[in-house]
Amino acid sequence: MTEPASVPTGGVVPSGAHAVFAALLEARTGQSLGHNRAWRLETALCPMMREHDCDTLDALALLLLSGRHPGIADRAVEVLLNGETSFFRDPGVFAMVADAIAASAAGRPRLWCAGCSTGQEPLSLAMLFAERGGDMPEIVATDWSDPAIARARAGRFNQFEIQRGLSAARMIRWFDEAGGAHAGDWIAKPELLRPIQFRRANLVFDGPPAGQFDAIFCRNVLLYFAAPARRTVLTRLAGALKPGGVLVLGAGETVIGQSDAFQPSGRYRGLYEPVPRPWAPRAAAG
Numbered sequence: 426m427t428e429p430a431s432v433p434t435g436g437v438v439p440s441g442a443h444a445v446f447a448a449l450l451e452a453r454t455g456q457s458l459g460h461n462r463a464w465r466l467e468t469a470l471c472p473m474m475r476e477h478d479c480d481t482l483d484a485l486a487l488l489l490l491s492g493r494h495p496g497i498a499d500r501a502v503e504v505l506l507n508g509e510t511s512f513f514r515d516p517g518v519f520a521m522v523a524d525a526i527a528a529s530a531a532g533r534p535r536l537w538c539a540g541c542s543t544g545q546e547p548l549s550l551a552m553l554f555a556e557r558g559g560d561m562p563e564i565v566a567t568d569w570s571d572p573a574i575a576r577a578r579a580g581r582f583n584q585f586e587i588q589r590g591l592s593a594a595r596m597i598r599w600f601d602e603a604g605g606a607h608a609g610d611w612i613a614k615p616e617l618l619r620p621i622q623f624r625r626a627n628l629v630f631d632g633p634p635a636g637q638f639d640a641i642f643c644r645n646v647l648l649y650f651a652a653p654a655r656r657t658v659l660t661r662l663a664g665a666l667k668p669g670g671v672l673v674l675g676a677g678e679t680v681i682g683q684s685d686a687f688q689p690s691g692r693y694r695g696l697y698e699p700v701p702r703p704w705a706p707r708a709a710a711g
C-alpha cells in the first residue's frame with residue numbers, strides 16, 4: 426500500500442516556500458502560482474519532501490535555494506505543471522476546426538498543438554483527419570515537459586487514459602494492445618504517429634516552430650500564465666498563423682481582454698483569428 430499523501434504542514438502553506446516555488450515556476454514556464462493554487466504545492470511536492478527528508482515545504486525550498494541538488498528545480502517544475510488531458514477533449518471543437526481547415530487550407534494542412542501534454546490532442550487530430558480522408562496534415566506537437574513529450578512520442582496509454590474520450594471502435598481501429606511489460610496498455614498505430622512531430626519547446630522562451638500553421642491548438646495552457654507571459658505568447662501565436670488560420674483555446678479560455686493580437690472568429694464560434702496587421706513582419710515559410 427502506498428503511504429497516504431500526508432500534509433506535513435497541516436494544510437497551511439508557508440508563504441516563504443510559496444514565494445520560492447512560485448518564482449521558480451514563473452521563471453521557467455511563465456505560469457503563475459497564485460495563492461488560490463497554493464494547495465497544489467503541498468500535494469505535488471509531498472513525494473519530493475519525503476525523498477529529501479524535508480519535514481516542511483520551507484525546508485524543501487531552502488534545499489532548492491542551497492543549490493546542493495541541481496535536479497530539484499527541474500523536478501519541482503515538472504510536478505507543479507498540470508498535464509491534464511484526454512482524447513477528443515471538447516469534441517465539438519475538433520469537427521469545427523477540420524471544417525475551418527477544409528475551407529481555407531491550400532495543400533497539406535499544418536497544425537500546431539502547443540502544450541500537447543502526453544499527446545492525446547495531436548493523436549485525436551490525426552485520427553479525425555485520417556477518418557475524413559484527403560490530405561493528412563503535418564502536426565507539430567510541443568510541450569515544456571520532457572517526460573510528457575517522451576510519453577507522447579511512444580504513443581502508449583494505460584487503460585484509464587485510453588478510455589477517456591475514445592470510443593471502443595476508435596480504440597480498436599487506431600491502437601494495438603501492448604504485450605510484455607506493458608500488457609494492458611494500448612499503443613497508437615504507426616500511421617497515426619507518423620504525421621506528428623513531437624518536440625520539447627517552451628512557449629514563453631522559444632520561438633514558434635518554423636513555418637506557418639492553418640490552426641494552432643493552445644488549449645488549457647494559457648489560463649495558468651501570468652498576464653504578461655500570456656500576452657507575449659498570444660502575439661507569437663498570431664505571427665505563426667497563415668492568413669485565414671485559426672487559434673483554438675480551451676473551453677473556459679478567451680483572448681478577450683488578454684491580447685489585441687486576436688479577435689473572435691466571425692465564421693467559427695469559439696475560435697479566434699489574428700487581427701490583420703499588414704505592416705507586421707511575416708514568419709519565414711516552412
Ligand SMILES: C[S@@+](CC[C@H](N)C(=O)[O-])C[C@H]1O[C@@H](n2cnc3c(N)ncnc32)[C@H](O)[C@@H]1O
Pocket residue numbers: 453454455456506507508509510511514539540541542543546567568569570573626627628629643644645646675
Ligand atoms: C492542462 S495541459 C493541456 C493539454 C492539452 N492542450 C489539452 O487541453 O488537453 C497543459 C500543458 O501545458 C504545458 N505547459 C505549461 N507551460 C508551458 C510552457 N511554458 N511551454 C510549453 N508547454 C507548457 C504543460 O506541461 C502541460 O502539458
